[in-house]
Amino acid sequence: MEETKGEQINSPFKKDLILREELAIQRTFLANQSTFLSFLRSSMYFLVAGLSVNKLVDGNEAVIFEYILFVISGLLLVVGIINYFRNHKKIKQSEIHIGDYKFKYENK
Numbered sequence: 438m439e440e441t442k443g444e445q446i447n448s449p450f451k452k453d454l455i456l457r458e459e460l461a462i463q464r465t466f467l468a469n470q471s472t473f474l475s476f477l478r479s480s481m482y483f484l485v486a487g488l489s490v491n492k493l494v495d496g497n498e499a500v501i502f503e504y505i506l507f508v509i510s511g512l513l514l515v516v517g518i519i520n521y522f523r524n525h526k527k528i529k530q531s532e533i534h535i536g537d538y539k540f541k542y543e544n545k
Contacts, residue, residue, distance in 0.1 A: 462532055469524045476517025483510035 487506030490499050 462528060466525075466528055469521060469528065472524075473517050473521040476513055476520065480510045480513040480517065483507075483513060 483506050487503045487510060490503045490506065493499075494502075
């Protein structure tokens with residue numbers, strides 16, 4: 438006997454899996470935000486280091502080192518933003534697959 442779509446959704450086994458999948462996606466979304474904030478924090482550390490090098494050391498070497506730290510800061514920020522939006526897009530695409538599969542072991 439085949440189950441209709443409504444009977445499949447009312448199965449407690451399926452509801453439990455759908456809830457777990459939704460919670461897993463929420464955890465993944467929060468982890469993505471946390472990773473972006475880590476990139477942002479690291480970028481700000483390099484920016485502050487670049488600003489403070491000029492105050493600590495005099496000379497041309499300090500200016501070169503300052504610019505290197507600024508470039509690293511900018512690169513970290515850009516990589517963090519790209520990484521965030523790329524992963525955000527993947528997470529949104531995976532949301533449409535929640536509950537969209539057949540259970541192999543439901544009838545065992």
